[in-house]
Amino acid sequence: MPGPTDPLLAWYASRARRLPWREDPPSDPDLRAYRTLVSEVMLQQTRADTVIEYYTRFLEHFPTVEDLARAPIEEVLKQWAGLGYYGRARHLHAAARAVWARGVFPRTAAELVHLPGLGPYSAGAVASIAFGEAVPAVDGNVRRVVARLTGQDPAPSSGIRQVEAWVRSRIPPDRAGAFNQALMDLGATVCVPRRPRCADCPLARECLARARGIEASVPSSRTRTPRPLEQRVAVIWAKQGAVLVVERPGPGLLAGTWGPPDGPIAAGESPEEEAVRLLAEGFGVRSRAVERLGCVTHAFTHRRWAVDVVRVDARGAPEARGWTRFRFLAPDQARDEVALSRLGRKVLETLEPRRDAPGPSARRRPRPHGGREPGRLT
Ligand code: SF4
Numbered sequence: 001m002p003g004p005t006d007p008l009l010a011w012y013a014s015r016a017r018r019l020p021w022r023e024d025p026p027s028d029p030d031l032r033a034y035r036t037l038v039s040e041v042m043l044q045q046t047r048a049d050t051v052i053e054y055y056t057r058f059l060e061h062f063p064t065v066e067d068l069a070r071a072p073i074e075e076v077l078k079q080w081a082g083l084g085y086y087g088r089a090r091h092l093h094a095a096a097r098a099v100w101a102r103g104v105f106p107r108t109a110a111e112l113v114h115l116p117g118l119g120p121y122s123a124g125a126v127a128s129i130a131f132g133e134a135v136p137a138v139d140g141n142v143r144r145v146v147a148r149l150t151g152q153d154p155a156p157s158s159g160i161r162q163v164e165a166w167v168r169s170r171i172p173p174d175r176a177g178a179f180n181q182a183l184m185d186l187g188a189t190v191c192v193p194r195r196p197r198c199a200d201c202p203l204a205r206e207c208l209a210r211a212r213g214i215e216a217s218v219p220s221s222r223t224r225t226p227r228p229l230e231q232r233v234a235v236i237w238a239k240q241g242a243v244l245v246v247e248r249p250g251p252g253l254l255a256g257t258w259g260p261p262d263g264p265i266a267a268g269e270s271p272e273e274e275a276v277r278l279l280a281e282g283f284g285v286r287s288r289a290v291e292r293l294g295c296v297t298h299a300f301t302h303r304r305w306a307v308d309v310v311r312v313d314a315r316g317a318p319e320a321r322g323w324t325r326f327r328f329l330a331p332d333q334a335r336d337e338v339a340l341s342r343l344g345r346k347v348l349e350t351l352e353p354r355r356d357a358p359g360p361s362a363r364r365r366p367r368p369h370g371g372r373e374p375g376r377l378t
Helices: 007-016 029-043 048-061 066-070 072-082 087-102 120-133 141-149 160-171 176-189 208-212 271-283 331-337 342-349
Strands: 230-241 242-246 263-264 285-301 303-313 326-329
Touching: 007 176, 029 048, 029 066, 029 087, 029 120, 048 072, 066 087, 087 176, 141 160, 141 176, 141 208, 160 176, 176 326, 230 285, 242 331, 263 271, 271 285, 271 303, 285 342, 303 326, 303 342, 326 331, 331 342
Parallel strands: 230 303
Antiparallel strands: 230 242, 230 263, 242 326, 285 303
16 A cells, blocks of 8 residues: 555645745755755745745845855845844854855754754755755644644644654655655645645545544644734934934844834823934934824734834934934835835835825825824925
């Protein structure tokens, strides 16, 4: 009786997702490893369809590990801008430098896992896909597929080792990369979290969860801890069509990225009061709040920000007090010239007219707090 490897690989041969990092794998193993590394780091926390555009642009800019290693981190962050979770870009840059200093990519998962930012999953993915090492690469998708195939939740403490043991028992030594990618694709496209499409599954005949009719409830969902919501304000100070943007100092969230200055709103303060204080304390400038342009939200892994955007009128020359660097740039320039964070983009978008905004003759009505209203540069 054929083992699961055969139907899974047969399915993968015809149903593999077409992804740019899989196209035309180069014969040079180090180049293969570099491309796999970039794609795997980008795929941490981000969906494949979002990653495609960033990956393609990043590879055009940094075609080899040496190009990436030689680049300043500011340039790397700029190419990463909009993808979020910027610590990944810093780790990838550090990993490229470590590889470049070493002269060659580490060839095994046991060595790769020591590169900055690589955990067992990414190390296993690079080792199996680029170098053909028969090691597991267990991400959330693979974990779910194996839990269903074996009909049980992985144990809280030893679950990852159970899943890895299952993969090790099945992985073909000569097709390790394809096998791991097949499991990833099966989890991403067929054995999906809510309604697995078992009728299309190449492993349906051996799936214990399906045999027991419990495929939709394995693995059991864990209750998510709600992420705290923090209230913040972002300041739009515009001069002759240009807006103040700052480089966020590190370490911390969004370190090294750019955007209009923002800060937390203290209890009892209004966004307008906080905006005026932020400019005074951060830049030594006196200002007055003119209007609230809207409220944007931004989610991180463990917290969410609700950011009121306040336009101010200010005079004088700013000094950088606590901010690494600042510039006045038109929004389009900021998108092109600095590593604008996704949050920074959202804040600048509050200046753009909405498609359904009233015409010039229509009267503008004040909007309640949190509403989104077109702004304008002065
Ligand atoms: S049969 Fe259904 S539950 Fe089992 S692995 Fe396939 S898609 Fe997932």
